[in-house]
Amino acid sequence: MQIFKNRIFDLSRKKRARMILSIILFAVLTVNSYCALDVHAYNYAMTGASAGGNVTITELNSSTGANGYTTLGGYRVDYSVTAEWVAFYDALGGFFYTGSSIDPSGGCHFCYCPSGTIWEDGALNLGVINGGSLVGSVHENLQTVSCSFNAGSLSEIPNYIAYCYNPAGGAYIHISEERGDNAHVWYYADLKNVPVTTNPTIDRSAPFVNISAAPSGTVVTSGGIRWGTSAVINVRSEDNQSRPGGIRVYKDGVLIKTIENSSNDTVLSGNVTVTENGNYSAESYDKVGNISSRVSVSVSCIDKAAPGVSLSAAPTSSVVTNPANGSKWGNKALITAAANDSQSFPAGIRIYQGSTLIKTLTNSADNPNFTGSFEVGTNGTYSAEAFDKTGNVSTRQSVTVSCIDTVSPVISTFTADTLSYAKKITLSVGAADSGCGLHNIPYMYDTSWVASPKYEVTENGTYTVKVRDGLNNMSTKSITVNNIDNTPPVINSVTKSTDGFAKSVKVTIDASDEGSGLHETPYGHPDDGWYGENEITISENGVYIIRVRDALGNEVQDNFTIDNVDNTPPKIDEVKKEVLEDGNVRITVTASDNEGGSGLDDKPYSFDGGKTWQEDNTYIADKNGEVEILVRDRLDQRDDDKIEVTEIKKKDEGNGNNGNNGNGDGNNDNGNDDDRNKGNGDNNGGNGSNGDNGNNGNGNNGNGDGSGDNGNGNPPSGNDDKREDTGDNVPAPSAGEPAAYNSDVNDNAVNNDPFISIADTDRKNIDNTKKPLKKKRSDEDKTDKEKNDNDSEGDPVSDPDRTDDTDDTVRDKINRVLKEEKETVTEVKPDELLSDNTKEADSIEKKEKKMSAPQKVAVALIAFLIVMGLLGLLLYLWLFYFKRSAILFGLDDKGRKKYLARLFINTDDEGEWYVNVPDHKLGDLGTGDYALKFSPGFLAVSEDEDILINIDGRTIRERIKEEVRFFI
Structure with missing residues (x-):
């Protein structure tokens, strides 16, 4: 009964309602019958059951339709059986039952209870109608009985159908043998195999449906696979009966889209754009409600995954290592970006500095992995984002670049080592670099890089130093040098003390220096030392070289010619x-x-x-x-x-009297620098007579003109010795007097007669002094003028006080002497006759021998020069022959030597000879060819040994010989 109840609830609402009404009707009839009839229960043995009857199964239309088609509304089963005789207990008829399992063989009892319980009783068991259902009843005693019932589906049609009599309203089902033939039960087995009668208006087929997917949006092909930013799902349905009603699209079983058919086309298609990969399916239904099975497609061509990206940086472009901390630096940095994408593959990488796009690296290869790099020139934070071919962009990855060194070194100081004047100055640089550090050869002062922070300069000017770091970042700094003095002094003039001839000439040098100033001893000669005086005395003609040096040793030389020195006697x-x-x-x-x-x-x-x-x-x-x-x-x-x-023969003594001497009267003038006298007076030529070997002299009274007396006559007469006679004739002396005559130079007559010679000498001395004979006075009695006259160097001095009676005085004195001689010839001595005059002449001669002041100076100067010459000779011998020294020569382009300096030779700690050649001594010959000539004293102790020549920081070893040539 429970099964039956379940069956009822499985029916549709309408069927359920009809069944309920049938049950109610059956119950009412049963109750009325039961109440009206006397129901007896009997047990009869059945003699058998009869199989037979006709069954048809027909399709039923549903209430829904379109285009002349409906869906299958179910099946109607029609059963009929005809018998020759059917006897029932009463006229209530019988009932048709269906069941899925029935065994009609033999007799059977059907027991029906209103409560729905079925049991059996009797010897023959027809079997239980499992899940049986009442499908109809017959209330008439007819020859042919039939029934119909509907089934929702073929599966609902039972296996069997049976017709039986139902007495007593369900108390018992009694089939009596007495009233019929042997077949008391009719049945029909295997209903499911009964062919179904089809209905052509029934649309029992679901529409055909198809689904496919393809990438859409931005579509690319990577690695032979097409990818897109989305996918298009294409669905298609076809139904030639009631037409497609629509298509439903699902993602992972969830409806996402319904495409409805708004027309009666037999084909319906549509596209659904999706943006996510997944399993998509579709089902189609027609217009009468037939639903197709779902078809599905897997979508995996949508690339929504961003590429992966990484970023790194390293110094590049001449990478150097800071020796202080080992850090690496470059002029630039190489940024390397890597991207990977296994779907649409990386399309490129964008590089940013801050928020500014500075570079896009493009992947031109069909490769899931892409690496690109580029150089940057400034430090900072750089970021990168990768994008694939469908446009997916990664999150940015960043890297900080701090290894680029484009900062120049810092020059803290650039100074000179002195502010005083010097021939060369050392410039010092102080610099540092906080990046890659200074270059190992960081400094440039001219045109080449050097390692030293110090630099020597020898000229004034502005100097610029360049300092570079390890990456050639450079800084510059300048300094002005104006205290270098390599300029020699200027010789403004060289003047001589006289242009006339002299025994020596004083030369005055005028020189100046605008730099360090003249040296304390600025003047010199190549073969001499240095001295402080700017005047030198030169006693020989020639070409002289004068040197002038300043306080730093810069020197200039000039030459001058002395051609007016005459110290050679005739x-x-x-x-x-x-x-x-x-x-x-x-x-x-x-x-x-x-x-x-x-x-x-x-x-x-x-x-x-x-x-x-x-x-x-x-x-x-x-x-x-x-x-x-x-x-x-x-x-x-x-x-x-x-x-x-020795050729003069002695004259015979004459008997005649000597003539009177001619007396000349004149003034004596001092000569100009030649100690000569000019006499102006009358000289009387004496006329001697009666001499044994001499003729009387005929003299003319003449006026002396300073060139000689004008006596004419034969010896012993006076003669003028080729001088002009301008005097007047005087009477000749008396007979027996010797004739006087005058000398040809100083108006002094000379005679061979001893007395006359002595007297004449006295007279001449008197005439030369142009003074009258006076008594000799002591120096205390003399006037200043007389003293000065006597101090002159033998030059007779003119006396303005001389009287005109000089001739008379001399003549009287001579006559007196002659007279006394005549009277006492044997008693008078010549020395006694003119002792006073002789003494005066001796005094005059002594005075003549005294030197004047200029002569004294000349003698002193000559003595000084002799001493200095001897000292110079000794110095020369010491320097050139005994001192261990060498002369440095420079050779010009014609091989001519130029004296440069004298250098001294020393020995080092190992006993080797060496000589230092200072830079400033090398001169500027332009050839670089030099020679050293060693002194004889040095050669005597060192010949054939080696010597080290130190020049400008390098050393040349040479074998010692008289002259060594070397090249710089």
């Missing part, structure tokens, strides 16, 4: 003697002065040892003896010679 070339007719001897001197000298003096000749000088080069000697000859030039430089006169 030369007596020849002295000849000639015996004259009168028996005297004429001495002729031939002399010359050196070429280019001052020349012979106007009165260059002296035949008395320098007491008197004359213009004439001849001298008449009237007695035998030695004649001392001197020749002088204009500077009083003298040459001397002596000649012996």
Whole structure:
């Protein structure tokens, strides 16, 4: 009964309602029958059951339809059976039952209870109608009985159907044998195999449906696979009966889209765009409600995944390592970005500095992994984002770049080591670099890089230093140097003390220096030392080199010519003697002065040892003896010679009286620098007579003109020796008096007679002084003028106070002497006659021998020069022959040597010879060719050994010999 109840509830609402009504009707009838009939229960043995009858199954239309089609509304089962005789207990008829399992063989009892309980009783068991259902009833006793019932589906149709009589309203089902033939129960088995009669208006087929997917949006092909930012799902349905009603699209079983058919087309299609991968399915339903099975498609072509990206940076472009901390630096940094995407593959990488896009790296290869790099020139934070070919963009990854060093070093100081004047100055640089550090050769002062922070300069100017770090970032700094003095002084002038001839010339040097100033001892000569005075005295002609140096040793040299020094005395070339007719001897001197000298003096000749000088080069000697000859030039430089006169024969003594001496009266003038006298007066030529061997002299009274007296006559008369006679004739002396005559130079008459000679000498001395004979006075009695006159160097001084009675005084004195001689010839001695005059003449001669102040200075200067010459000679010998030294020469392009310096030689700790050649001594010859000439004293102890020549920080080893050549 429970099964039956369940069956009822499985029916549709309408069927359920009909069944309920049938049950109610059946119950009412049963109750009425039960109440009206006397129901008896019997047990009869059934003689059998009969199988047979006709069954048809027909399809039923549903109430829903379209386009002339409906869906299957179920099945109607029709059953009928015809028998020859059907006997029922009463006229209530029987009931048709269906069941899924029934065994109609043999007899059976059907027991029906209103409560729905079924049981069996009797010998024959027809079986239980399991799940049986009442499907109809027959209330008439008909020959043919039939029933119909509906089934929702073929599965609901039972296996069997049976018709039986139902007496007593369900108390018992009694089938009596007595009333019928042997078949008391009719049944029909295997209903499910009964062919169904189809209904052509029933649309029992679901529509055909198809689903597919393809990438859409941005579509790319990577690795042979097409990818898109979305996918299009295409669905298609086809139904030729009621037409497709629509298509439902699902994602993972969830409805996401319904596409409805708004037309009667037999085909319905549509697209659904999706943005996520997944399992998509579709079902189609037709217009009468048939639903297709779902078809599905898997979507995996949508690329919504961003690529992966990574970023790194490293120094590049001449990478250097800071030696202080080991950090690596470069002028630039190489940023490397890597992206990976296994779907649509990376399309590129965008690089940003801050928020500014600075670079896009593009992947041109069909590769899921992409790496790109590029250089940046500034430090900072850089970020990168990768994007794939469908446009998915990764989150940015960043990296901080701090390894780029584009900052120049810091030059903290650039100074000179001194502010005083110097020949060279050392510049010092202080610099540092906080990045990659200073370059290992960081400094440039001119055109090349050096490692030293110090630099020597030798010229003024502005100097710029460049300092670079390890990556060649450079800084510059400048300094102005104006205290280098490599400029030699300027020789403004070299002047001589005189342009005329002199024994020595004083040279004055005027020099100046605008830099360090002149040295304390600024003046010198290449072969001499240095001295402080700017005046030098030169006593030889020649070309002289003068050097001037400043406080730093810069020197300049110049040359000047001295051609007006004459310290060479004249030369007596020849002295000849000639015996004259009168028996005297004429001495002729031939002399010359050196070429280019001052020349012979106007009165260059002296035949008395320098007491008197004359213009004439001849001298008449009237007695035998030695004649001392001197020749002088204009500077009083003298040459001397002596000649012996032996050719004069002794004269016989005469008997006549000597004539009177002619007396000349004149003024004596001082000569100009030549110690010569000019006499102005009348000299009377005496006329001797009665001499044994002499003729009377006829003399003319003449006026002396300073060139000689004008006595004419034969010896012993006076003669003028080729001088002009301008005097007046005077009477000849009386007979027996010797004639006086005058000398040819100083107006002094000379006679062979001893007395006359002595007296005449006195007279001449008196005439030369141009003074009257007076008593000799002591120095206390003399006037200042007389003292000065006596101090002159042998030059007679003119006396303005001289009286005109000089001739008378002399004449009287001579006459007195002669008279006394005549009276007492045997008692009078010549020395006693004119003792006073002789003493006065001796005094005058001594005064002549005294030197003047200029002569004293000249003698002192000559002595000084001799001493200095000896000292210089000793110094020269010491430097050039005994001192261990060498002379440095420079050789010009023609091989000519130029003196540069004298250098001294030393020995080092190992006993080797060495010499230092300072830079400033090398000069500027432009050839670089030099030579060292060693002193003899050094060669004597070191020849064939080695010497080290230290030049400009390098050393040259050479074998010692007289001269060593080397090249710089």
